[in-house]
Amino acid sequence: MTTQAALSRLSLNQRTTASWSLPEAIKGCVDAGLGAIGIWREQLAEVGLDDACRLVADSGLRVSSLCRGGFFTNPAEAATSEAQNGEAIEEAAALNAATLVLVPGGLPPGDRDLQGARDRAARAIEGLVPHANELGVTLGIEPMNPIYAADRGVISTLGQALDIAESFEPNDVGVIVDTFHLWWEPGIAEQIERAGQRIVSYQISDWITPLPVDTLLARGMMGDGHVDFQAFTRLVARAGYRGDIEVEIFNADLWAAPPAEVVNTMTERYRELVRPYLND
Amino acid sequence: MTTQAALSRLSLNQRTTASWSLPEAIKGCVDAGLGAIGIWREQLAEVGLDDACRLVADSGLRVSSLCRGGFFTNPAEAATSEAQNGEAIEEAAALNAATLVLVPGGLPPGDRDLQGARDRAARAIEGLVPHANELGVTLGIEPMNPIYAADRGVISTLGQALDIAESFEPNDVGVIVDTFHLWWEPGIAEQIERAGQRIVSYQISDWITPLPVDTLLARGMMGDGHVDFQAFTRLVARAGYRGDIEVEIFNADLWAAPPAEVVNTMTERYRELVRPYLND
Numbered sequence: 001m002t003t004q005a006a007l008s009r010l011s012l013n014q015r016t017t018a019s020w021s022l023p024e025a026i027k028g029c030v031d032a033g034l035g036a037i038g039i040w041r042e043q044l045a046e047v048g049l050d051d052a053c054r055l056v057a058d059s060g061l062r063v064s065s066l067c068r069g070g071f072f073t074n075p076a077e078a079a080t081s082e083a084q085n086g087e088a089i090e091e092a093a094a095l096n097a098a099t100l101v102l103v104p105g106g107l108p109p110g111d112r113d114l115q116g117a118r119d120r121a122a123r124a125i126e127g128l129v130p131h132a133n134e135l136g137v138t139l140g141i142e143p144m145n146p147i148y149a150a151d152r153g154v155i156s157t158l159g160q161a162l163d164i165a166e167s168f169e170p171n172d173v174g175v176i177v178d179t180f181h182l183w184w185e186p187g188i189a190e191q192i193e194r195a196g197q198r199i200v201s202y203q204i205s206d207w208i209t210p211l212p213v214d215t216l217l218a219r220g221m222m223g224d225g226h227v228d229f230q231a232f233t234r235l236v237a238r239a240g241y242r243g244d245i246e247v248e249i250f251n252a253d254l255w256a257a258p259p260a261e262v263v264n265t266m267t268e269r270y271r272e273l274v275r276p277y278l279n280d
Numbered sequence: 281m282t283t284q285a286a287l288s289r290l291s292l293n294q295r296t297t298a299s300w301s302l303p304e305a306i307k308g309c310v311d312a313g314l315g316a317i318g319i320w321r322e323q324l325a326e327v328g329l330d331d332a333c334r335l336v337a338d339s340g341l342r343v344s345s346l347c348r349g350g351f352f353t354n355p356a357e358a359a360t361s362e363a364q365n366g367e368a369i370e371e372a373a374a375l376n377a378a379t380l381v382l383v384p385g386g387l388p389p390g391d392r393d394l395q396g397a398r399d400r401a402a403r404a405i406e407g408l409v410p411h412a413n414e415l416g417v418t419l420g421i422e423p424m425n426p427i428y429a430a431d432r433g434v435i436s437t438l439g440q441a442l443d444i445a446e447s448f449e450p451n452d453v454g455v456i457v458d459t460f461h462l463w464w465e466p467g468i469a470e471q472i473e474r475a476g477q478r479i480v481s482y483q484i485s486d487w488i489t490p491l492p493v494d495t496l497l498a499r500g501m502m503g504d505g506h507v508d509f510q511a512f513t514r515l516v517a518r519a520g521y522r523g524d525i526e527v528e529i530f531n532a533d534l535w536a537a538p539p540a541e542v543v544n545t546m547t548e549r550y551r552e553l554v555r556p557y558l559n560d
Contacts, residue, residue, distance in 0.1 A: 150487055151489045160466040184394065186439065211427070211495050227392065231393075
């Protein structure tokens with residue numbers, strides 16, 4: 001098999017190579033023979049949407065996700081959040097991204113009503129659906145490891161994300177299946193099967209111990225931690241997922257390394273730990 | 281209401297005042313007017329079981345828990361684990377502890393089969409039941425925050441702990457409801473109601489952000505973080521729990537403070553945030 005075919009479903013999420021600009025990341029993906037890229041809005045803004053769309057089109061890469069919309073949970077920021085999510089939907093449409101990743105947001109300062117925050121997130125997603133539907137964008141709810149429940153993502157399990165997503169058409173609202181966030185979830189096999197065609201992104205990174213000091217940068221390279229990528233990937237494949245596999249690793253050590261080396265390592269780990277199980 | 285009545289259900293888990301020996305902790309509880317103490321096996325061993333039983337009896341304190349048994353998941357240590365759990369059951373019986381807290385254990389080195397580890401934990405608990413039953417000890421399964429799923433506790437939700445516990449008589453196997461571990465769990469209200477009389481310990485500490493550097497010492501004093509103690513306590517009370525409320529806070533800053541001050545602060549927070557909701 002050629003390198004290109006072997007890596008055709010591998011995607012680099014820009015957060016894995018944080019020091020690269022969008023043009024650099026696109027070039028890095030093409031040089032490594034990857035099929036897709038996960039783009040972050042911050043780095044997209046540096047280039048501008050029109051130029052970014054041109055760069056992506058010229059590269060031949062798919063956009064496996066646009067990261068990220070969401071942050072719905074603070075009532076004091078509801079108007080800002082709505083406007084930003086509207087812009088994000090338009091960018092996702094222009095880039096033909098497979099999904100717009102929605103990070104729910106955490107508890108507002110001083111607020112301890114977790115269920116209330118979860119309810120606000122669900123309602124905010126409902127509010128975005130008409131716009132997303134009009135532009136053909138599939139929203140992707142990202143359930144996040146409970147380590148982030150207070151300050152980043154109040155939706156903590158795939159089951160909970162599906163409870164929300166299933167109120168909508170699969171083309172409108174799907175779910176992000178991320179190994180770092182979900183590897184521990186009891187009943188995850190049943191939830192991934194339940195998710196089926198709602199899986200709009202399969203993101204991979206490892207859970208490493210001891211957990212790095214900054215929990216936001218606590219993710220590890222596949223194979224360095226405790227996640228069983230073989231079992232997890234098989235579940236996602238059996239659920240019918242045929243999209244890209246996006247490597248998204250927030251890690252200070254990786255960010256300090258030369259990005260092309262990081263891409264090389266992630267490519268090796270993908271070939272060894274993930275790709276063989278994508279068609280089981 | 282007298283101080284003594286107001287604090288009659290409050291218990292100091294020894295881990296909250298780690299620098300105190302068992303005799304010092306017992307004296308600290310009595311001086312503060314608490315009704316109970318949660319004892320750790322390491323500090324129990326320093327005194328010896330017979331002397332510890334005498335000290336406890338003389339103090340008039342209840343033993344709200346013995347911490348801890350468990351650590352079932354490493355097959356290479358199965359024989360050691362079984363022997364240690366047997367001793368722990370005998371100690372819990374001698375101390376008339378309300379429960380022996382079982383920490384399931386994490387993944388063995390290099391092992392990524394989380395479900396396998398969970399299954400081993402369930403089988404090991406089954407193996408302990410006859411001995412515990414014979415001595416009148418109630419085993420308490422402690423579901424642990426997923427932050428510890430890899431290295432400490434593979435049972436991650438109250439729902440999962442109950443799935444195991446419900447195979448046994450309530451007098452034999454119950455569950456530990458700990459706010460730090462469970463505050464984020466989707467459907468926690470239904471799970472606490474389901475738990476009912478199986479709740480053998482209500483342990484409290486807060487989830488604080490940013491998470492402290494050492495995740496094992498990441499717990500906060502009630503009121504310093506994101507947990508809604510009013511709502512959580514009401515759920516536990518409505519489920520029928522009438523036992524002690526044990527403050528268990530692993531935190532380096534608290535350990536550096538004078539223990540009597542820590543007990544004073546926890547007492548204030550209990551009066552304000554927990555006690556008013558115990559009889560709702």
